[in-house]
Every structure is written in structure tokens, then in C-alpha cells.
Amino acid sequence: MARPGKRDRSSAPEAAPLSTDRRGGVWPILGAAGLYGLLHPYRGIDGDARLYIGRALADLDPAGIGRDLMFVHDGQSRFSLFPLLLRGLVEAFGPAQAALAVGLAGLVAWFCAAAALAAGLAGRGRWVVLAAMAALPASYGFPGVFRVGEALATPRTLAEAAVLASLGACATGRDRLAGLLALLGCLVHPIMGLAGIAVLALVLAARDRRWLIALVALPLAALAAAALGLPLFDRLLQGLDPEFSAILRLRCADLFPSFWPGAAWGPIMVQGASILIAATLAPSRGRPILYAALGAGLTGVAASALFGDRWPALLVVQLQPWRFLWLTAVVGAAAFGLCAAGLWGRSADRLTLGLLALGWLFADDLVIAAGAGATALALHTALRRTRIDPTPRVILVTGALIGVLAASRLAFELSALSWLLSHRDEGAELRLGVVRNFSLVLTLALVGGLVWTRAAGHRGARIVLGAGLGLALVVLWDERTMTARAIEARTALPGLAATVAHRPGAVLWLDGEAQAWLLLARANWSSNLQGAGIVFSPVLARTWAERMDRLIAAGLAAPNDRAPFHPAGPRRPDTPPAAAVAILCAAPDAPAWIVVPLRERQDLPGNAGIFPLAAPVVTARTTPAGVSWHRTVAYGLLPCRG
Incomplete structure (x- = not known):
């Protein structure tokens, strides 16, 4: 790579952003919505929906299900408004219909809130950002435990939607509305909502340093309340007794970052790299949100590592601040969309984008994800400061290497998927909920998105693709077995x-x-x-x-x-x-x-x-x-x- 000296980068032609915007804005949003629906199928009363539906049934049948140990010694439901809503729906319509209604409502609310945030962060390239938020695997913490935007009857999806809408309002300068929406998220699911409060607080402090007083005062007030023995806050000064700690570390190892495997840290690395690169491309109003989402997630993990894992405090263990990573995951996906929209013009910038894509493709491999993310960040920084100017040959060779690695991953996953299909037991169904765990889905989503975009100007193609997408959603979205x-x-x-x-x-x-x-x-x-x-x-x-x-x-x-x-x-x-x-x-x-x-x-x-x-x-x-x-x-x- 040759160093060009002090060439004025401002005189170079500006990279043309990749844009899916059309004058008829309905087409791209329909494509993003369909992609989101296919990658977030309905699994019925599954996952944590079982806990919340069970809680509703227990409230309606205290002498039967209500005698279950889990509900007799329930320590969390009273902190959320969601059980009251779900109980009424279960009583009126039954558990199956109530779960379906809440899952569908959460899915729609999440997508609409994500669209608002994408518009606030990106403006003209918002459809690329929204598609990235819909397609990229936004999971967090211990692998395979928590995902965002799930079509399940849980308060998480609704609280996530409130927080994303809050950040969308913040990006457009409506701070009061942003605060109200974040508080609504806390009322629905306090842990998920607190992530939004943390990000808003950091954004406001970046805009006005007087907000730093509040950032310092709130922890001090919590410590004072704990010292006074106020309910709930007194847990801040309580440790974990050895027996309780041993039980948690066996059954709930996801609470303790020291137990997380490398596959949990790889996504954080590539999400962080995407956010840092996107912050140089985003409009000024969205930049603080990107930084704050990354800062809140990393601070939450550090708090859990120190005061939940190393020197446990009961309240910190129960609040699980590491779960602030959910917002880092979502904003990280949006950041990759910003990078895709902003780095498409110049060949050298496409190399940065290719490295980021490689990191996302290998997000479950800490070494490759961290290496690709760090290299992409270093390359982007050097290009912006005009310290390097890769030659076409270097770009071609490096791009080819990235392509080979990506192709090897896809080939391996195709082989694994073929093995599953050929060795599955009679009656076993491999539906979207399983297939979406393969990185191959990201490639298929990219190809599908390009085809969808190309069809925007052709009425016949729109009819065929729209009907096909609608049929796929009808047939595949509900994954429940008979x-x-x-x-x-x-x-x-x-x-x-x-x-x-x-x-x-x-x-x-x-x-x-x-x-x-x-x-x-x-x-x-x-x-x-x-x-x-x-x-x-x-x-x-x-x-x-x-x-x-x-x-x-x-x-x-x-x-x-x-x-x-x-x-x-x-x-x-x-x-x-x-x-x-x-x-x-x-x-x-x-x-x-x-x-x-x-x-x-x-x-x-x-x-x-x-x-x-x-x-x-x-x-x-x-x-x-x-x-x-x-x-x-x-x-x-x-x-x-x-």
C-alpha cells in the first residue's frame, strides 16, 4: 500500500451511497417487513412466552396452576404491567389466541419502531438500515438464549419497541417524547427499558454536560437508599450466600460473563466495529445514539462482571445490566446498514465493508470476528486520514481473500444443513426458526433484497414478488406443529x-x-x-x-x-x-x-x-x-x- 502523503481527501469525489429509496416508498418498506417476518417466525407458546402465559393462567386458577412453585415464589411479575394485560387477554380469548395476538402485536410494534429509528439515523439510506436490522442476527449474551424482536408473548419485544421508538424520537430532537417512551419501556419490562434510559442519559450528557450531574447523582442516590434499607434498594448491599450463588451458577450461567464462551464475545466485537465506523458516516444527530448504545452495552457487561460475577451484589445480579447489550446488538445491526449505504462508492471503502461483512458472517468465531472488525476499523480510519491509498491490485487480492473465507463458511453451512436434512428423523421439521441460525440466510437475504430493489420499477415483477412474499409468510410464518x-x-x-x-x-x-x-x-x-x-x-x-x-x-x-x-x-x-x-x-x-x-x-x-x-x-x-x-x-x- 502506497502512502500518498497529504492529499486533500475533500477534493476527491464523494462516494455515492447505496440507496434503495424510491419515490414510491411503500415498496421498500414492504420488502423489509416481509424479510423481518420471515426471519422472526411465530413459535407459539414457546421460549419465555411459556412463563408469562403460565403466570396468567396461575392468576386465573390460583388453586390449580397457581400452586406451582414458580408462581408461589414469583419474585419478578409485580415489577411490570405486562402480566395484567396478558391476564385479561388470556381470560377473554384463551392462552393460544392471547399468545398469538401479543406476539403479532409485538412484531408489528418492533418493526415500526425500528423503521422510525432507521429514519432518524440514516435519512436517505434508511431502507438499507432497516433491512440490516431485520436480517442481521441480533442476539446477545450467552449464545442461543436471548434474541431481539421475537414474535413471542413476552414483554421484551414490546419494551424493545418502546425503546427503539424512543431513540428514533431522540434522533429527531423530540427529547420529551423520547423520555416518555423509554419510561413506557420500563413499565413493560424494567430490564429492557433501563437500557433505553441509559442510552438517553448518555446522549443528553453528550449534548449538555450539565446532565453529567444526573448521571453521577442517580448512583449516589441509589447507594443512599440502600444504606437507609429502603425496599428493593437494600439488595444493592446484599451479597449472594454461597448456596444461592452455587445454584445460580449451575442453572443460570448466562448471568455471569465469566462463563460466556467466545461465541458470546464475537458479536460484541463486530457490532462495536460497525458502530464506530458508522459513527463517521451518520448525520450528526444520530452519532451520539450510536456511541451511547455501544457505551451502555459495554458498561452493562462491566457492571455484571464486577458486581454480579466478581463481587456479587444481589440487586446487580437480578437487574442483569449485561442485558443492555440488546440495544448494542440492534444498533450494531443498524450501523452495518449505515456502513453498507455509505461505503459502497469507492473500491477501498468497499474493502472495509467486506471486512465488516466477514466479521458478521463469522460472528460466532471470536478470533475471526475480532480480527475482521478491528482490521475494518483500522482500514477505515487510515483511509479517512489519507494515510494509505490501496492500489487496485491490493484491493483485488484482499477482496478475493475475503471472498474465499466467506465462501468457505457458506460451503460449510450448506454441508451442515444438507447433513441435517438427510439425517433427520421421520417427522422432524426444519423450519425457518432453525434455518435462520445459519449465516447462509444473510446471503439469501442480500440476494433477495437486490432482486426486490430491482423490481421496484417493473409492475409485473412487483406483482409476482409481492404475491410470492405474501404466500411465503402465510405458509411459513406460523411454525407450530399440529x-x-x-x-x-x-x-x-x-x-x-x-x-x-x-x-x-x-x-x-x-x-x-x-x-x-x-x-x-x-x-x-x-x-x-x-x-x-x-x-x-x-x-x-x-x-x-x-x-x-x-x-x-x-x-x-x-x-x-x-x-x-x-x-x-x-x-x-x-x-x-x-x-x-x-x-x-x-x-x-x-x-x-x-x-x-x-x-x-x-x-x-x-x-x-x-x-x-x-x-x-x-x-x-x-x-x-x-x-x-x-x-x-x-x-x-x-x-x-x-
Whole structure:
């Protein structure tokens, strides 16, 4: 690379931004909305939606589901308005329709808020920014745990929408509206909303240094409230007792950054590089938001590492400030869109863009993501300061190397996807929710976006592509299986539900999640799902851990049910040991029934009935040897208490 000396870069022709804007602005927004919908399919009452639907059902049935340990010792629901809204919807329409309505409302609200933020950050290139926010994998924290903008009945998506709308208002100078929207996000989901408050505070401090007083005063006020022993704030000076800490570090390792693998840090690196580069391209009004989103995320991780991991304070562990990274992830995706719109003109700038794209493609590989992101940032800085001027040959060779690495990744993923398709069990479905985890989807999204943009000026092409996109959404967006739909509608396994109704009490549904709540209207005796909320209740944590330990020792559960973030281990025996069942059923706190998933031709001695499924349920399981398929064709019922 030759150094040109002090050439005046301002005299060079300005790079022409890549733009998808058309006079008819409906076409690009329809494409972005369709892309967002396809990459955020509806999974039904799944993920954390199970917890919130379960909470609503428990409030409506305090003598049944309400006796579940998770709801008796609930330490988080009272801090949000969302459970009140969801309870009314579940009471009026039932869990299935309520979950669908909230999931769809959250999806629409999130997309509209993202469009407002894209317009505030980019102006003319907003469609590129919005498409990047829709397509890029905005996950954060421990890999595979949290994603943004999910079509689920949770308060997270709605709170995220409020915060994104808040930042969009801030970018256009409407600070009061921005503050109100951020507060609304806090009322819906305090943890997600606090990220928006943190970013707004940093933006205001950048504009007016007098706001720094508030930034310093608020932590001091919190410490004063803790010293006075005020409720909630007193947890700031409380540590974690050893037993509670040990339980959390096994079941909720995602709370502690020291347990995060490299795949958790790679996205932060490439998101940060994208934000820093985009800040040099963005309009002045959007620049503070970019910096603040990165600063808030990194500060949150540092706070969790110091006061949640190294020197734990109960309130910090429960607030989980590392989750501020959700906003870093979303703004990082928007930043890549800004880079795509602003770095398309000059060949050297396209090299920077290629390095960034490589980092996103290998975001789960810390070495490549960090290397590509850092190199892109260094190259962009050097180009802006006119310290280097790559020759066409250097650009060609480097671009070819980036292409080879990208092609190798895509080839590997095609091979892995082909293997999954050829080795999947009969009845296993690989839908969009699985396929979107492959980086190959980003390439397909890029090609689809280019085709969509080219079709803007051709009426016939618009009709064909629009109809195709609409049909794809209708066919593919709802990923629920027939059995999942029946469970949500409480029409599956009627014989099982009728038999269980003859005896009151909790149900131990082996390998179960929310089936006991949805299908049987009973409390879970114990399940891995109950461990999701233990950070907010030490009592729940101890009771849940004690029961899980008993099940694992008896061969009725697997160690990974107690420690899901640790390496996969052996599963429990398919047939519960008769001696273990007898010991559990003799305990004073024994469940009333045990439900056992059954394979084909599997027998269940001493059962109260076997209830076949209308269609097998096939699930993928991670084992030390790789991926295996588990096929459930029926459920057996064991009576436990006389």
C-alpha cells in the first residue's frame, strides 16, 4: 500500500451511497417487513412466552396452576404491567389466541419502531438500515438464549419497541417524547427499558454536560437508599450466600460473563466495529445514539462482571445490566446498514465493508470476528486520514481473500444443513426458526433484497414478488406443529386430561415444560422451566434445586436439566426405574401423577394408561456424540399418590 502523503481527501469525489429509496416508498418498506417476518417466525407458546402465559393462567386458577412453585415464589411479575394485560387477554380469548395476538402485536410494534429509528439515523439510506436490522442476527449474551424482536408473548419485544421508538424520537430532537417512551419501556419490562434510559442519559450528557450531574447523582442516590434499607434498594448491599450463588451458577450461567464462551464475545466485537465506523458516516444527530448504545452495552457487561460475577451484589445480579447489550446488538445491526449505504462508492471503502461483512458472517468465531472488525476499523480510519491509498491490485487480492473465507463458511453451512436434512428423523421439521441460525440466510437475504430493489420499477415483477412474499409468510410464518397447536388449544390427549382430573395435585411431566399448565391445568412438581426465574427468588431456587437433585439421583431427570448451560451429558433412562418411582411417590411432598413420554414399542409397567399422540413429536437433542433425534409417540401415566 502506497502512502500518498497529504492529499486533500475533500477534493476527491464523494462516494455515492447505496440507496434503495424510491419515490414510491411503500415498496421498500414492504420488502423489509416481509424479510423481518420471515426471519422472526411465530413459535407459539414457546421460549419465555411459556412463563408469562403460565403466570396468567396461575392468576386465573390460583388453586390449580397457581400452586406451582414458580408462581408461589414469583419474585419478578409485580415489577411490570405486562402480566395484567396478558391476564385479561388470556381470560377473554384463551392462552393460544392471547399468545398469538401479543406476539403479532409485538412484531408489528418492533418493526415500526425500528423503521422510525432507521429514519432518524440514516435519512436517505434508511431502507438499507432497516433491512440490516431485520436480517442481521441480533442476539446477545450467552449464545442461543436471548434474541431481539421475537414474535413471542413476552414483554421484551414490546419494551424493545418502546425503546427503539424512543431513540428514533431522540434522533429527531423530540427529547420529551423520547423520555416518555423509554419510561413506557420500563413499565413493560424494567430490564429492557433501563437500557433505553441509559442510552438517553448518555446522549443528553453528550449534548449538555450539565446532565453529567444526573448521571453521577442517580448512583449516589441509589447507594443512599440502600444504606437507609429502603425496599428493593437494600439488595444493592446484599451479597449472594454461597448456596444461592452455587445454584445460580449451575442453572443460570448466562448471568455471569465469566462463563460466556467466545461465541458470546464475537458479536460484541463486530457490532462495536460497525458502530464506530458508522459513527463517521451518520448525520450528526444520530452519532451520539450510536456511541451511547455501544457505551451502555459495554458498561452493562462491566457492571455484571464486577458486581454480579466478581463481587456479587444481589440487586446487580437480578437487574442483569449485561442485558443492555440488546440495544448494542440492534444498533450494531443498524450501523452495518449505515456502513453498507455509505461505503459502497469507492473500491477501498468497499474493502472495509467486506471486512465488516466477514466479521458478521463469522460472528460466532471470536478470533475471526475480532480480527475482521478491528482490521475494518483500522482500514477505515487510515483511509479517512489519507494515510494509505490501496492500489487496485491490493484491493483485488484482499477482496478475493475475503471472498474465499466467506465462501468457505457458506460451503460449510450448506454441508451442515444438507447433513441435517438427510439425517433427520421421520417427522422432524426444519423450519425457518432453525434455518435462520445459519449465516447462509444473510446471503439469501442480500440476494433477495437486490432482486426486490430491482423490481421496484417493473409492475409485473412487483406483482409476482409481492404475491410470492405474501404466500411465503402465510405458509411459513406460523411454525407450530399440529401437536403444539392442540396442546395450546387444550384439545390434545383428552383421555390423559380426563384421567388426571380424577385426582388433585401437582404433576411431574418428565422432560416437560409447560404441558402440565396448558393441557392439564395443573402445577408442575418440578421442571427445568421453573429454574428460569430463580434469580429473583432464593426460596424458589433452593426448593427447585432440591427437587431436581432428587430426580437426578433417582434417574428421573438428567444433569443437564439442572445445568443446561454446561456441556451436554447423558440423558435420563427412557423408562423410569420402578424403585425410584416408588421412593418419590412415598415422599410427603410427592406429586399426584407422573407423565412419561414414550417411544415406539416402549412399555411402561404399572401405568394408569397409555395415551397415543395424533402425530409423533420429534425433537433434536444435543449429546456428547452430536445431535440425536427423540421421537415421542405417546404418553404414559403413572399414579403416584393414593
